[in-house]
Amino acid sequence: MDSYLLIDFGSTYTKLTAVDIENEEIIATAKDITTIENDIMVGFDNAFQKLEDQLKGKEINFTKKLACSSAAGGLKMIAIGLVPELTAEAAKRAALGAGARVLNVYSYDLTSKEIEEIRNSKLDIILLAGGTDGGNKDCIIHNAKMLAESGMKVPIVVAGNKVAVDDVEKILKDAGMFYKITSNVMPKLNVLDVEPAREEIRKIFMEKIIEAKGMKNAENYISGILMPTPAAVLKAARVLSEGTDKEEGLGDLIVVDIGGATTDVHSLADGEPSKAGVTLRGLQEPFAKRTVEGDLGMRYSAVALWEAATTRKIQKYLDDKTVDVEENCRYRSENIRMVPTTEEEIKFDEAMAKVATELALERHVGVLETLYTPCGVVYSQEGKDLLEVKYLIGTGGVLVHSEHPAEILKAGNFDKVDPTHLKPQNPEYLMDKTYIMSAMGLLAEENSDMAVRIMKKYLLKVV
Structure with a gap:
């Protein structure tokens, strides 16, 4: 039976889906804890064994093995633009659409303090934008110089004012930085063109980031990690x-x-x-x-959810208003693999989910x-x-x-x-x-x- 094996190396679980491509049916699914600390293939092998147990007695030929990943923190980016509500926001949207977790967004001329923040943020890619085509070009050139002088060796996607591209490219090239040039994320005022930047980010994710996150063994097994999980x-x-x-x-x-x-x-x-x-x-x-x-x-960010929502908003979705909301949220953030078993735990999780939604x-x-x-x-x-x-x-x-x-x-x-x-x-x-x-x-x-x-x-x- 010719099938596809579709793999999601998630931040917590590695999830496998086997698809019968002739009958267009899902024939098995399995998951196990993602093991990014040593070898990500250990968690994969555990999940694959569960998948094989479900497929016993069937002759399966996986003609394609495709994967996405949000392991090791997923794809982490910062976005840089000119005006916060315009090119900086456009850059942020391009990064989010590419499946990234945007750690921060910077606007106007970068300062030395901001460069230090960027240096310490453990990011994977920088998206450098700024200015509509034919508009302000001083800002993006200044920011390219600041990045070049920082000594950082982080891939940069340049998606800003096209009349500044030659200057920006020379700056980054002379500094020996890895960069890619693509279309301006906001070529005209209030007009977005984010798809080219998204595609360039995805290519860098496949070429550079996978290996950096210790996932080369996975790449050797499959037909190629195509994209970050959110992009999938x-x-x-x-x-x-x-x-x-x-x-x-x-x-x-x-x-x-x-x-x-x-x-x-x-x-x-x-x-x-x-x-x-x-x-x-x-x-x-x-x-x-x-x-x-x-x-x-629901777990890592449970306390942040409580702080964002307030106790009263969570209580709105609870039958028992005497439940200690803060204590329950703190417990979940400290026990990230907690699985609710009692009726009270289930109801509290669902109240949190309603607030999150x-x-x-x-x-x-x-x-x-x-x-x-x-x-x-x-x-x-x-x-x-x-x-x-x-x-x-x-x-x-x-x-x-x-x-x-x-x-x-x-x-x-x-x-x-x-x-x-x-x-x-x-x-x-x-x-x-x-x-x-x-x-x-x-x-x-x-x-x-x-x-x-x-x-x-x-x-x-x-x-």
């Missing part, structure tokens, strides 16, 4: 939304991925105003948008502002209008193991008490019960038609 999830969401030449997509959708350290939100929608008379302001929104909330996690969606969606002018009331929208999104898809451990995943996802819906945040009003809820989203992003690189058909088959409707 975004790829799967995109083909599921848009469809392919042969397969119709589902239309506008949102994916909520609740993890131990972060809550990621991916939206696939143009986000144009759904109500008449609303004007757009601010930076253009990408159709495929990803945001990462590093303070909204609510806040992550609130930060991801657009905001409607009412402006009072001499000519009357004017409505202005910044960000994406996701009121009419058709599907809200959930993934991540707390959702997968919940008996009421739809209740968790509903926490991210539009709230009449806070009508300014343009969250989905009446979506259908789908669950990724078998952790296939990242696997389908990998499969989509090879056969997007099949990836869409399998997702339609295995994403379960929940109510």
Whole structure:
């Protein structure tokens, strides 16, 4: 039986998915703890043994072995631009869309103190932007000089003002730095062009970062690590939304991925105003948008979640209001592999998940502002209008193991008490019960038609 083996070297678990490519079925899944400390293939071998146990008696020929990775902290980047709300924000969005964890965003001329921060931040790639094409070029040239003089040996993707590229390239080349030049992430004011930068980041991830994270053994076994795990999830969401030449997509959708350290939100929608008379302001929104909330996690970031949400917001989702919220969050952050077993522990985890969903969606969606002018009331929208999104898809451990995943996802819906945040009003809820989203992003690189058909088959409707 010809099959694909799709591998996700996750930050906590290495997850394997075996796909029968003839019948377009998932024939087995398995996972085990990721072992990045010594040899990542140890955790893989443990998971693969579990997979083989499920496939006993079947003759399997893995014609392709494809992988994504967020192990060893995933892909860590900083973004540098000119104006915080413009090119710096555009650079940040390009990095997030490439599947990176953005450690920091810098704007204007870099200072010596900021260079020292960057030097100490243990990052993988720097995205250097700044200026629209033909606009300010002094800032990006200054920042290139500061980076060149720093002595850092970090790959740099240059995606800024095209009239400054020759100067920037000479500076970096003379300093012996590894760099790649690509299109400006914001060629015109408020206009984004992030895809070329995303692709360049992915190439560097494959060429440089995998080896640096001690994953060369894995690369020798598989057909190539294609992308960071978040980029694979975004790829799967995109083909599921848009469809392919042969397969119709589902239309506008949102994916909520609740993890131990972060809550990621991916939206696939143009986000144009759904109500008449609303004007757009601010930076253009990408159709495929990803945001990462590093303070909204179930374990590593449990204390940060409590601090961001407040005790009362978590209590809102608890039947027993006497539960010590702070103590429970601190316990989880100190015991990151805790698995809830009692009813009280399960209910508290689900309350945390509801808060994470609510806040992550609130930060991801657009905001409607009412402006009072001499000519009357004017409505202005910044960000994406996701009121009419058709599907809200959930993934991540707390959702997968919940008996009421739809209740968790509903926490991210539009709230009449806070009508300014343009969250989905009446979506259908789908669950990724078998952790296939990242696997389908990998499969989509090879056969997007099949990836869409399998997702339609295995994403379960929940109510």
